[in-house]
Amino acid sequence: MTERRFVLGDIPGVLWLPEDPGGQVPLVLLAHGGGQHTRSPGLLAQARHLAGDHGFAVAAIDAPGHGDRRRPGLIDALAAVLRESAVTGEPPGPGIAQVNAGLAAQAVHDWRATLDALPSLGWAGGPVGFWGLSLGSSIGVPLTAAEPRITAAVLGLAGREALAEAARRVTVPVRFLVQWHDRLLPRESALALFDAFASLEKSLHANPGDHHEVPESEVDSAARFLARHLRRSA
Amino acid sequence: MTERRFVLGDIPGVLWLPEDPGGQVPLVLLAHGGGQHTRSPGLLAQARHLAGDHGFAVAAIDAPGHGDRRRPGLIDALAAVLRESAVTGEPPGPGIAQVNAGLAAQAVHDWRATLDALPSLGWAGGPVGFWGLSLGSSIGVPLTAAEPRITAAVLGLAGREALAEAARRVTVPVRFLVQWHDRLLPRESALALFDAFASLEKSLHANPGDHHEVPESEVDSAARFLARHLRRSA
Numbered sequence: 001m002t003e004r005r006f007v008l009g010d011i012p013g014v015l016w017l018p019e020d021p022g023g024q025v026p027l028v029l030l031a032h033g034g035g036q037h038t039r040s041p042g043l044l045a046q047a048r049h050l051a052g053d054h055g056f057a058v059a060a061i062d063a064p065g066h067g068d069r070r071r072p073g074l075i076d077a078l079a080a081v082l083r084e085s086a087v088t089g090e091p092p093g094p095g096i097a098q099v100n101a102g103l104a105a106q107a108v109h110d111w112r113a114t115l116d117a118l119p120s121l122g123w124a125g126g127p128v129g130f131w132g133l134s135l136g137s138s139i140g141v142p143l144t145a146a147e148p149r150i151t152a153a154v155l156g157l158a159g160r161e162a163l164a165e166a167a168r169r170v171t172v173p174v175r176f177l178v179q180w181h182d183r184l185l186p187r188e189s190a191l192a193l194f195d196a197f198a199s200l201e202k203s204l205h206a207n208p209g210d211h212h213e214v215p216e217s218e219v220d221s222a223a224r225f226l227a228r229h230l231r232r233s234a
Numbered sequence: 235m236t237e238r239r240f241v242l243g244d245i246p247g248v249l250w251l252p253e254d255p256g257g258q259v260p261l262v263l264l265a266h267g268g269g270q271h272t273r274s275p276g277l278l279a280q281a282r283h284l285a286g287d288h289g290f291a292v293a294a295i296d297a298p299g300h301g302d303r304r305r306p307g308l309i310d311a312l313a314a315v316l317r318e319s320a321v322t323g324e325p326p327g328p329g330i331a332q333v334n335a336g337l338a339a340q341a342v343h344d345w346r347a348t349l350d351a352l353p354s355l356g357w358a359g360g361p362v363g364f365w366g367l368s369l370g371s372s373i374g375v376p377l378t379a380a381e382p383r384i385t386a387a388v389l390g391l392a393g394r395e396a397l398a399e400a401a402r403r404v405t406v407p408v409r410f411l412v413q414w415h416d417r418l419l420p421r422e423s424a425l426a427l428f429d430a431f432a433s434l435e436k437s438l439h440a441n442p443g444d445h446h447e448v449p450e451s452e453v454d455s456a457a458r459f460l461a462r463h464l465r466r467s468a
Contacts, residue, residue, distance in 0.1 A: 203439060205439055
């Protein structure tokens with residue numbers, strides 16, 4: 001597996017390629033969660049797992065306001081949501097979703113530009129899937145709705161706020177992850193977002209635990225879901 | 235694979251054994267849905283798949299009032315529920331669950347007697363899992379709560395009615411299947427039953443479609459779930 005850092009305009013990114021793919025290879029666009037970036041250990045481990053163990057090409061970029069694109073304004077906005085949540089006792093997820101929505105328009109543009117550029121960076125082409133939870137889904141839902149090259153998506157840890165309208169334009173197969181005891185996100189909001197996807201083929205997988213406690217078995221299962229669909233559309 | 239019919243008291247059953255297991259082999263107790271029985275094509279196909287492709291021993295019995303144990307009273311009771319549902323426009327699932335609950339106490343006794351007898355019918359022993367949806371879960375939830383030999387269960391297409399109390403005594407790993415557009419069963423009722431299981435390890439998998447439209451991919455995935463847990467407890 002090779003790991004190549006690139007900068008596209010002001011967007012820092014990484015492209016992982018499996019050893020000697022010998023032609024076209026399915027690509028996973030891997031979007032990180034809130035507060036993470038393309039050097040976060042969790043993202044690196046997952047990218048290496050998808051490329052090394054599953055033979056995908058994988059691309060990641062820093063989301064607006066994250067990693068090398070830090071902006072104090074974003075941190076201030078999130079801090080305000082968390083203070084508000086502490087006062088009201090309501091989960092902060094819907095407020096975080098509104099902040100994330102402010103990043104998503106730029107992020108959708110960034111991902112489409114990245115997808116245009118990846119062939120010149122060494123990816124030989126092939127079917128494209130998307131993987132992003134939490135902030136990754138705030139970006140991934142409108143991106144998957146807008147970008148016809150994406151033919152399957154792993155989404156989740158996100159709710160209806162700011163996303164239901166775009167979800168109604170998503171028609172590709174979707175795996176949607178819910179944490180049953182998510183303290184950031186009301187359960188009803190997550191179920192309503194799953195409901196909104198127009199996809200004929202969509203599966204919700206819910207497991208006990210808080211926002212960050214997605215079990216490893218779901219990560220493996222989601223990788224098999226992408227492999228199945230990207231191979232089918234190859 | 236061998237397929238052996240037996241009768242235990244007044245309980246007709248079938249035991250499938252994989253070719254030459256050479257010692258202990260994990261057993262799946264396979265409970266059929268409402269209106270089905272141990273000669274139904276769907277049950278036979280699934281049992282042969284579990285034994286032939288996954289190497290499980292599989293046992294099935296006719297539920298009370300089903301197959302060779304038909305009772306006109308049961309059909310009358312279900313017909314009354316369906317007439318009531320047609321009049322009120324409410325889904326019939328909760329009413330069917332009450333009828334099923336009337337069978338479950340007997341069925342739990344039947345399954346425990348079957349489990350006692352299976353070694354004398356050719357099963358060499360091993361870890362035990364349960365698989366039953368709809369009526370199979372009306373029986374499977376109280377059975378799994380009562381029977382310590384069962385160490386993993388595939389359940390679903392069932393709601394809180396008559397089952398929530400037993401679910402709170404289920405502690406083994408559970409895979410729980412929900413059909414998102416189930417016209418028999420209110421979605422809220424199914425989600426509440428998933429919520430009730432005391433199991434630390436439980437996953438809800440929801441897919442679009444009506445009661446009888448569980449996708450094939452979930453059947454394969456549930457078989458892998460059982461294989462993983464029964465091998466672990468072996």
